[in-house]
Amino acid sequence: MSKRKGKDAHLPVGECITLVQQILRERLCHQQLPDKPDGIEAQHKHLLELLKRTAVHGESNSVLIVGPRGAGKTMLLKCVLRDLLEEKEAQKNLLQVHLNGLLQTDDRIALKEITRQLHLENVVGDKVFGSFAENLAFLLEALKKGDRSSSRPVLFVLDEFDLFAHHKNQTLLYNLFDVSQSAQAPIAVVGVTCRLDVLELLEKRVKSRFSHRQIHLLSNLTFTEYLERVQTQLCLPDDFPDSKFAQDWNDSIQTLCEDKSVEEVLQRHFNSSKDFRSMHMLLMLCLSRVSVAKPAIKPADLLEASRLCFADAKANMLHGLSILELCLIIAMKHLNDVYEGEPFNLQMVHNEFKKFLQRKSNSMYNFDQPVIMKVCINMKPLSKFFLPFNSFPATRFLESNTLYCFRCSSAMIGRITVNIYIFCMKTDKFNIFPSKPITYTSCFSSPSGLRAPAAAGADPTG
C-alpha cells in the first residue's frame, strides 16, 4: 500500500525508509532523550528543583536515584540536566563532573578524572598531597572565583553508585558527602544505582553525612500505558520531511498496536519485564525487518522478534549436541539421580555409558576412554550441563586420567531432563533410563562392568 502512496509523495520510498531507520535507531539504540519524560514527571520536577538550588543559589545537596535496570534513571538525569542548562544562570555557573563506577575503579583514578574534568591539571601540577581529603579540598579551593568569596557550584554525577561503595574506606564518598554537609564549596552529589539496599553498603560515617534523599523509579506502569509507550516509541515525529509517508507509517503503527496477536505478545513481554531496555530490544528486532520491499511493521514481524527474544538458549545448545554427547549427558544425569547430587568423575560416566551399551548395543558404538574424555573436555566449555568439581586445569586432567570430577548443576538438570525425555520419545530406541531405578548396591555389586578388558581373564577371587 505504501508503495502506491510513495509515488505521489515527494520522497522516494528508499529514502523514507532510510530516514525512518535513522530516526528510530537513534531512539532505540542510542537512547535519544524524549522531549518529556512520561510517567515520571514528579521525580523530574523534584530533581530539577534540587539541582536548581545548587546551581543558582549555591546550596549543597546529595541525592540518590534508585531504580531497576532499564527503568530510565539515566534518562531522567539527562533530561533534568538538559532542562537545567536551558537556564542562563545555571549554564554560566554550573560545573559538571561525571564519574562511572565501571570506569573509575578506585579513588586515585576517580580523583584524576575529577581533576581532568574540572580542567585543573595545570593547577595541580606536580604538587604532593598528604591525604585524599587535602587533595579534594585543594581542588574545590581552586574553583573559588578570584574576586568574590563565593565558589562555583559543582555537580558530581556518580553512575553505578554502588560500585563506589566498594572502594577502599569509601574515601571519595566520605569526602564528597562531607563537603556537601559542611559550608564549603557548594556541590551536589547525584548517585545513580540499581541497588535498593545501597544505603546498607555505606559506612556509618559516610551514611551520616548523606542527606538520605532518594528518588525511586519504581514503575507502576499498566498494560495500556505500556501499549501507548510502544506506540510512541515507534511513531515518527511531526517534522518528518515526507508528511504523507509519516502519516501512513503512524497509521500502520496504530493498526499494529490494535492487532490481537500483537497485544498478546506485548502482554507476555509486559509480564516478564516492563523496562525500557527490553522493549527497545524487541522493537529493534522488529525495526530491522523493515525494508524498501516491506515498508511497515507487520504483526508477523513482532511475533518473530518475540520468538527471538524468548528463545531458550539451553534448548538451542542442547539441540546441537551429537548423539554421543547426549548419551554422556544422560549418563551424567543418571549418575546425578542415583547418587543424589554427589560429584562424579569421568570413569563413572564411562562406566554408566558402557552399561547403556550393554543394554542397547546396536544403537551406539563402544568408545575408548580417551575419546570419551576428549568429548567431555570439548563439552566442558559449555559448562551448562556439568560443573568441574575441583579446579584442576584441563592439562592436569589429561595427565592423570581419573582425577577430574564433574557435577551436574541441579538447577538446570530439571529443564534438561524435560528436553532429554522429549528427545528420547522422538528417537524411541534411545531409552537409557531403566524401568526401575538402579540402587546404589546393585550398581556396584558385580565388578564385571568395572574391570578393564586386560584383566578379564584373571581369577577375581584372588
Next chain:
Amino acid sequence: MTALLQHPGYEEERLQRVAEQLPCREVQAGLLLSLMGQPQQYSYPSIFIYGHRASGKSHVIYQTVGHYSSSLQLPHATVSCVECVSVALLFEQVLLSFFGCDAASLLPRSPSLSDFVRIYKQQCSQSPAKQTRYIVMEKAELLRDTDANLLPALLRLQELVEDNITVILLSEIAWDKFRPNTGCFEPLLLHFPDYSKGELQQILSQDRHPSYSAELYSSYINILLGVFYSVCRDLRELRHLAALNFSKFCEPLAEGKVKETDTHKLWRNIEPHLKKAMQTVYLREVSSLQWEQMQQMEEKETGALRGLSAHTHVELPYYSKFLLIAAYLASYNPARTDKRFFLKHHGKIRKTNFLKKNEKTSNHLLGPKPFPLDRLLAIFYSVVDSRVAPTASIFSQISSLVTLQLLTQVSHDDQLDAPKYKCAVSMDFICAISRTVNFDIVKYLYDFL
C-alpha cells in the same frame, strides 16, 4: 540468498560475493546485516552471538564486517580474548585498529578502563565515526575471568564513549552464564544453530579433490557422515576426518580394481578404516602425515590392527616397574587392607565383614587416592622378589616416575620428610607393565576380590 542481498547502503556486488562465501548461513548473516543497518546508522550497542564450535560464528562476522578482502570492509577491531592476557593488549588493539598507532601509544603503562575511554573519546572527537565501528570479541567467555567491570563496560561502550560503536561478542556459552549478579546492559542475543546433516554434506562436498568427480566426492562424504554424524557434528573435525581418509577411499580406484560408480565395493573397502578412525575421533594424536605412515606400517605387519591409543608403550627399568605397581596398589587399595595383602599370617577376613558402610563404591571409579612415601616403599619391598636396599637409586627412580608423569606429587614441593603421591596410570597400562614382570596385579587389588 535473496534475503542477504537486500541491504541498502552496501554495494550489491560485495553483498553478492559475501553471500557466496556463506553457504547455509544466509539466514543468520541476513539477520545480522539487518540489525547492523546502513553503515552510517546507529546499531544496537552490543550483540551477543552464541552457538556450538564450528557453527560459523567467526566466519560470518569476518565475511560481513571485515577481515577478508571480499567482505564489506566496515571499520572494525577484532580481538581474540585468548590473546589478550591483560586488558592493556585489548585496549591497544582496539585503538590501533580505529585510530592508528599514534592513539595506541597514548595509553599509559598498565591502563585502566578509565584511561581507555578517555583516549577513545579524545580521538573520537578528532575523527568522529562516519560509519558504525565494530569491536568483535572472540571467545568472549574468557571475559568473565578478567576484571569484573570489563564486561558490563564493554556492553554499554556506546553510551560510555558516545560514539557510533557496536560490540559483538562471540561465544560457545549461552548468555545466562555471563550475567553479573547486579545485572548489566542486556545485549541482543543471536543464536547460530548447528548445521544439519544436509548442510554438512553441502559444505563438505565443496572441498572436493580436483582429480575426482564431484559425485564421487559427494558419495564419499555421504558415507563419512553416515558413520560419524552420530558421534561428531563438528564441521572442523569432520573436515579433518574427510581429508584423512580420502586417499584410502580412492585406493581401489587408483589401482583400477573398482569403477567410480560401484559405491558398494568402495563402501566395503573403506568401512574397516572408518571404524578404526572412529576410535580416534577428536583425539588428533597424530598429524595426517603420521597417520598415513602408520597405515602403511600396519599393512606391512600382518598382525591385528591396533587402534591409535594403544600406542602407549613405555620402557621402564625393572625396579621402576615394581615402584609403579606398588604406587598403583597404594593408590587404589584402602590402607586398611594392606595387612591382608602383604602379611603372611593375617588371619581370615572376609570381604563382606570388612566392608564399611560408606565404602561400597569401587575405588577404580573414584580414582587414585594420595599415599605417603613410606607406604609406597613398604608395599614395594613386599612385592619385589629380591631384597632391595633403600638406596638413592630407588628414590631417584621415584622422582623420575614423577617427571614422566606416571606419578604425580600431591603434597607441596617444600615438604621433604613425607611427600605424598598419586598414581596416574590407567588399569590397562598397569596390567601391561605387571605382565612384563610376571606379577598378577589383579590378585592384589581390593576392588577385584
